[in-house]
Amino acid sequence: MYEIRFHGRGGQGAVVASTVLASAFFKEKKFVQAFPNFGAERRGAPVVAFTRVSDFEIRERFGIYEPDCLIVLDSSLTRRKGIVQGLKEGHWIIINSDKKPEDYVFLGPYRVATLDANTIAQEHGLGSSSVPIVNTTIIGAFSRATGMVAIGSIMDAVRENVPTHPEDNAKAAREAYEKVVF
Amino acid sequence: MKKVISANQAVSYAVVAAKAQVIAAYPITPQSSIVEMLAGFCATGALQAKFINVESEHSAMAACISASVMGARTFTATSSQGLALMHELLHYASGLRLPIVMANVNRALASPFNLKADLSDSLSQRDTGWLQFYCESGQEVFDTIIQSYRISEKLLLPVMVNLEGFILSHTYEIVDLPEQSQVDLFLPPAPARECLDVDNPCMFGSTTDYYINFRYKMHQDMEEAKTFCSEIDAEFKKVFGRDYGLVSTYLCEDADLILVTAGTIAGTCRVVADRCRARGMKVGVLRIRMVRPFPGKQICEPLRKAKKVAVIDRDFSPGCGGIFAQEVKASLQGINCGLPVYEFIAGLGGKDVTDKDIELIIEQTHNMPNRGESTWIGLLK
CATH class of the missing domain: 3.40.50.920 (Rossmann fold)
Incomplete structure (x- = not known):
């Protein structure tokens, strides 16, 4: 079982990211489950979503408390108390940030990968300049840093599941795959 | 074809596959995405059904009852307070012996206000004469909706398919969406039944001393439902390779x-x-x-x-x-x-x-x- 927790802000697309990533794993014959942290959604408010991946049928029907990976869509969330709660030591944190991974050593004994997803998403016309939609971009970086799922599967899942500008989203994921720093 | 979808999406795809003819529903969290998706399918013509916009769940059920009395294959979906508001008409639907299928996304009843899963909403409707199923996966939700039309149209009793809010409704997982030809094989158009005929007017649900007999008939048919639902489940397995039982x-x-x-x-x-x-x-x-x-x-x-x-x-x-x-x-x-x-x-x-x-x-x-x-x-x- 491999469990991922997404941290984003309402409007960035964290929930969709969790489902698209699940679809990418499904393309590689994995069993998957993706779900949001249930509640009322508000633009700009912190949002949490989850993806579960397994070689076997997933029967677990409860939350994820000890994830194997964090994907953070807004770097300001790294300053929030409890952001790394439950994350297993030595595991990956993928952060949308223009800083270097070393700038995040304060988070603890984890492996950090960073990429400037805001710029990449904007260059591909995803979202607005105030709220770039970085969800498809950042999962490209996840693919490269963790090696858990192929970028081709990510791009196919993006093309199939993103309703608007699927090709631009897929290209943004590819660029993130190439530019991620870790 | 296998896809990663939410259970609410599974409900919507199942209603399309079942070729529902009339849908009347009012949005409520966490059911809303079902209504949104079905309204979209009706607007684009992906589903050749009449979508009736209503001002409340009470009206939604009233519309379903009216459509069903005319012989249409009907569907509605609701949750929590919406189901509670339907309560009065749930009795009408079963008493008139109408094969209406409903998805209820289980959510806690207020007060205090809570949007999340709790089975008390549908269980407090258990004496209304509706068959009730409770599902545990998106696949089972899809399959149970398809089964429910066969069941309700044979027994002439309405069926409520329950799925827990968010835990199931908003969880994405792998669901095998069968070919339409397969669904058509299992679920043909509804068999003929007594319907309202404007050329030959009659009354449905009039006052009668035979009330107790109507209830007894409902009791007998509910008893028969246990056998029939098992048979339908076995037949479903032959076509789709999956079955669920009355209990597992x-x-x-x-x-x-x-x-x-x-x-x-x-x-x-x-x-x-x-x-x-x-x-x-x-x-x-x-x-x-x-x-x-x-x-x-x-x-x-x-x-x-x-x-x-x-x-x-x-x-x-x-x-x-x-x-x-x-x-x-x-x-x-x-x-x-x-x-x-x-x-x-x-x-x-x-x-x-x-x-x-x-x-x-x-x-x-x-x-x-x-x-x-x-x-x-x-x-x-």
Whole structure:
């Protein structure tokens, strides 16, 4: 079982990211489950979503408390108390940030990968300049840093599941795959 | 074709596959995405159905009743307060013997206000004459909607398909969406029935001294439903390769302790049962899928050989306890086996029911010599 927790802000697309990533794993014959942290959604408010991946049928029907990976869509969330709660030591944190991974050593004994997803998403016309939609971009970086799922599967899942500008989203994921720093 | 979709999407695809002709529904969290998707399908013509916008759930059910009386295959979906608002008309739908199918996304009833999963909304409608199913996966939701049209159109009783809010409705997982030709093979157009005919006017549901006889007929048909639903399930398996039973059992044959529950909690129970087995503790799981009619015989049979039973209810009848626990105890009374039933209330208002919670329930059931009052899991300190 491999469990991922997404941290984003309402409007960035964290929930969709969790489902698209699940679809990418499904393309590689994995069993998957993706779900949001249930509640009322508000633009700009912190949002949490989850993806579960397994070689076997997933029967677990409860939350994820000890994830194997964090994907953070807004770097300001790294300053929030409890952001790394439950994350297993030595595991990956993928952060949308223009800083270097070393700038995040304060988070603890984890492996950090960073990429400037805001710029990449904007260059591909995803979202607005105030709220770039970085969800498809950042999962490209996840693919490269963790090696858990192929970028081709990510791009196919993006093309199939993103309703608007699927090709631009897929290209943004590819660029993130190439530019991620870790 | 297999796709990663949410259970609410599975509901919508199933309604399209079933070729519903009239849909009347009012949006409510966490059901809204069903209504949005179906309204979209009706607008684009992907589903050739009349979508009736209504101002309330009461009106939604009134519209479904009217359409069904005219012979249309109808569908609605709701949740929580919306279902409560429908209550009066639920009796009309079953009393008029109308084959309406509804998806109810289980959500806690206010007050206090809560958007999350709780089975009390549909269980408080269990005496309205609707058949009730409780699902545990997106696949089962899709399949049960398809099955429900066959069931309701044969028995002339409405069917409610329940799925837990968010835990199922908003969870994306792999669902196999069958070819339309396969669905058509299993679910042909509805058989002819007595309908309102404007050229030959008659009255539906008039005043009569035969009221008691109508109720008796409903009782007989509900009894028949247990057999018929099993037959439909077997036929479904022949076409699609999947079946569910009225109840589903896991490792119950030699179990000393059996966990009884409904909905998604069952999946987590099976994970924990496997862990217990690895430690030499014989734990089994029985999931109740159909609640009306209540399959007492099918529930008692696997429980008969166990030493203890723990019923986990994500629902609650104030002043009485867990609703499944009461039903199970009443059924066991019939076979007079003296099996102790331990009662647990868990997960109300969407409270997460974790593997650790289930381990605690097993431990308590194992260690308690006598069953006491119901135990509440997950109360905040």
